[in-house]
Ligand SMILES: O=C(O)CCC(=O)C(=O)O
């Protein structure tokens with residue numbers, strides 16, 4: 258099923274009060290009713306996009322041994338390369354491989370009394386053969402951070418909230434996250450699970466997808482609808498922290514990727530615009546707050562207002578081999594917390 262998402266032009270924000278008011282009306286409706294939209298007018302150039310996609314394709318074309326040289330199994334910080342089939346979503350195997358990249362920071366080993374999510378801070382792993390990948394990926398993080406920052410301001414303003422309300426949780430050491438993803442066609446098991454249905458954990462996700470398609474969004478009718486690729490646009494979706502911030506007025510939307518047919522490859526690049534790990538998401542003051550229905554109650558997926566907890570739950574769930582190798586103590590704690 259296909260139903261095009263709202264298409265929203267961010268450049269309208271700087272074209273005078275009338276166009277900005279129209280942008281806010283569009284953003285408000287899209288964020289409240291769908292949680293997903295296509296973003297144009299973001300200012301990222303085709304040359305910047307091509308630099309990233311080119312370096313990324315060269316990474317996935319490297320011999321497997323070179324990709325495994327930066328395996329995330331070696332990183333207690335969940336950075337690096339995940340082989341096809343090693344990631345899990347909703348208990349099922351995802352048929353994709355990927356390189357996880359975050360802000361370049363020294364490794365953290367949480368001491369006694371420090372929160373376990375500090376494990377998520379650490380250095381990236383870069384393939385020695387492709388220095389341009391590091392350059393293009395870190396430039397993309399900088400560029401998309403700027404877009405995410407502008408978009409979040411307009412989105413908060415669109416629902417009548419102070420635009421700068423969350424500036425402090427992004428000001429120092431935001432936990433930005435970039436994923437370079439390849440879907441290598443369909444697995445023999447026939448499940449079609451490129452990545453299983455899930456919500457993203459942070460504030461906003463800005464996704465670059467190629468022309469193949471396969472991303473699907475669950476809409477209020479409960480059905481998953483295709484998101485047809487729109488050249489030059491980013492697919493934006495709201496993460497769980499915006500649901501927490503607005504007490505459920507805005508929703509983090511379930512989405513998934515259906516594997517491309519046969520041996521067709523699909524490439525995508527989600528960028529997760531996330532705050533500091535220790536940020537506690539204070540309730541957002543806005544006029545509709547009193548009508549907010551509350552956050553989704555799902556025992557299998559608790560929503561945490563302390564961002565690091567929300568993020569860590571996701572990593573432990575999605576990367577069981579990294580978790581078992583480096584974090585058995587945390588797995589025990591997670592299990593006992595769920596009981
Ligand atoms: O590849 C895509 O289109 C979406 C990926 C996604 O939802 C994710 O990695 O969180």
Ligand SMILES: [Fe+2]
Nearest residue numbers: 455456457512
């Ligand atoms: Fe996602």
